[in-house]
Amino acid sequence: MITIDLDSPEPLFNQLMTQIKLAVQQKNLLPGDALPSIRQLATDLDINAKTVAKAYRLLERDCVIESKGYRGSFVHSEALNNLDADIKKWLNEVIAQDVSRYREAGATDSEIRIVFQDVLSGNKQSIVSNDTKQTEE
Amino acid sequence: MITIDLDSPEPLFNQLMTQIKLAVQQKNLLPGDALPSIRQLATDLDINAKTVAKAYRLLERDCVIESKGYRGSFVHSEALNNLDADIKKWLNEVIAQDVSRYREAGATDSEIRIVFQDVLSGNKQSIVSNDTKQTEE
DNA sequence: AATTGTACCACTTATATAGATGGTACAATA
DNA sequence: TATTGTACCATCTATATAAGTGGTACAATT
Numbered sequence: 001m002i003t004i005d006l007d008s009p010e011p012l013f014n015q016l017m018t019q020i021k022l023a024v025q026q027k028n029l030l031p032g033d034a035l036p037s038i039r040q041l042a043t044d045l046d047i048n049a050k051t052v053a054k055a056y057r058l059l060e061r062d063c064v065i066e067s068k069g070y071r072g073s074f075v076h077s078e079a080l081n082n083l084d085a086d087i088k089k090w091l092n093e094v095i096a097q098d099v100s101r102y103r104e105a106g107a108t109d110s111e112i113r114i115v116f117q118d119v120l121s122g123n124k125q126s127i128v129s130n131d132t133k134q135t136e137e
Numbered sequence: 138m139i140t141i142d143l144d145s146p147e148p149l150f151n152q153l154m155t156q157i158k159l160a161v162q163q164k165n166l167l168p169g170d171a172l173p174s175i176r177q178l179a180t181d182l183d184i185n186a187k188t189v190a191k192a193y194r195l196l197e198r199d200c201v202i203e204s205k206g207y208r209g210s211f212v213h214s215e216a217l218n219n220l221d222a223d224i225k226k227w228l229n230e231v232i233a234q235d236v237s238r239y240r241e242a243g244a245t246d247s248e249i250r251i252v253f254q255d256v257l258s259g260n261k262q263s264i265v266s267n268d269t270k271q272t273e274e
Numbered sequence: 275a276a277t278t279g280t281a282c283c284a285c286t287t288a289t290a291t292a293g294a295t296g297g298t299a300c301a302a303t304a
Numbered sequence: 305t306a307t308t309g310t311a312c313c314a315t316c317t318a319t320a321t322a323a324g325t326g327g328t329a330c331a332a333t334t
Contacts, residue, residue: 011293037308048295053310061243070303070308087244091252098235099256106198107224109257110322115228116253117290119236120246148323174278185325190280207278207333247292254320 001028004045012047016055021064024079031080035065035073062087138165141182149184153192158201161216168217172202172210199223 001023004015023029035041038056042049056073059065063082067073076082102112138160141152160166172178175193179186193210196202200219204210213219239249 013293038310039307050296051294054293056309067309069310070301072308087242087248088252090242091239091244091248092256094235094239095249095252095256098232099253102228102231105224105227107228111224111228112232113253113257113321115225115232116236116250119229119232120250121290150323175280176277187326188324191323193279204279206280207331209278250291258320 002041002045004047006047012051013055013058016041016052017059020055020059021083024064024075025083029075029079031075031077033075035075037072139178139182141184143184149188150192150195153178153189154196157192157196158220161201161212162220166212166216168212168214170212172212174209 002016002019004012004019006012008015020029020035029035035056036044038052039049042052045052056065056067060067060073060076062085063076064079065073066076099112103109139153139156141149141156143149145152157166157172166172172193173181175189176186179189182189193202193204197204197210197213199222200213201216201223202210203213236249240246
């Protein structure tokens with residue numbers, strides 16, 4: 001039911017998410033249905049269990065599936081409403097706006113990237129950069 | 138007057154910016170003073186002219202210096218007021234707030250990074266990722 | 275003619291990190 | 305006891321890109 005392409009540039013965990021969402025959308029998987037266990041699916045597809053676990057974890061965060069510990073993973077009761085409402089979509093919109101704001105203020109893309117890396121890495125203040133790609137001259 | 142450390146992990150263009158700002162702050166360079174030409178300074182320090190040009194360009198954007206085309210570069214008349222008001226400082230504050238917002242919404246740092254890269258690269262919508270570092274499981 | 279800042283082209287190197295893999299271990303359960 | 309999801313340890317590879325180098329070229333000036 002679920003297949004993956006090892007040669008595709010698309011990450012495996014992402015392929016899994018897409019396929020599971022598709023199955024839900026096409027009613028091949030109904031709310032409450034049990035999903036194959038992480039280890040089982042990993043064995044079937046001959047990939048690492050951690051990769052499957054990653055897909056499941058993100059699908060759970062997006063409320064498409066629901067993990068019930070030792071009992072297994074199941075399609076979320078509101079799965080159909082959440083297929084499109086993933087965080088990425090929201091992030092894309094919000095970040096696009098925020099980046100526009102930075103650019104309008106005169107910041108170069110490199111500067112934005114660097115400050116972002118610092119903030120995400122937890123650095124208080126970047127001492128080591130001011131930047132802008134040199135070809136941006 | 139201006140020295141650089143080729144072995145420092147701090148980027149050369151950044152060292153230049155810091156030194157020039159310092160000279161302005163210490164009144165070794167006064168508003169209106171002419172700066173050495175890009176090629177001249179590059180020759181003196183034995184580094185590439187593009188590296189100096191990069192420092193000058195960013196200093197001009199931050200209103201610390203002023204380029205007058207063929208006439209050369211000069212210390213900005215309001216330089217002293219702008220030594221601290223560089224974009225990086227502002228970016229750090231704003232981006233820290235924005236990132237907090239993304240995190241509170243449930244986004245992982247990796248997801249934030251990826252969407253950011255997409256937005257900065259000009260990709261409309263990232264098809265190729267959903268992510269979260271696998272060790273984040 | 276020489277110099278100014280600036281704008282392209284291309285290239286190398288180093289670092290960060292995303293993606294994936296592997297193993298071990300745990301509590302809760304049937 | 306076997307299985308569930310989950311957590312933490314680690315390593316490898318590929319990609320992105322920041323930083324720097326190098327060359328050429330231009331208009332505007334003195």
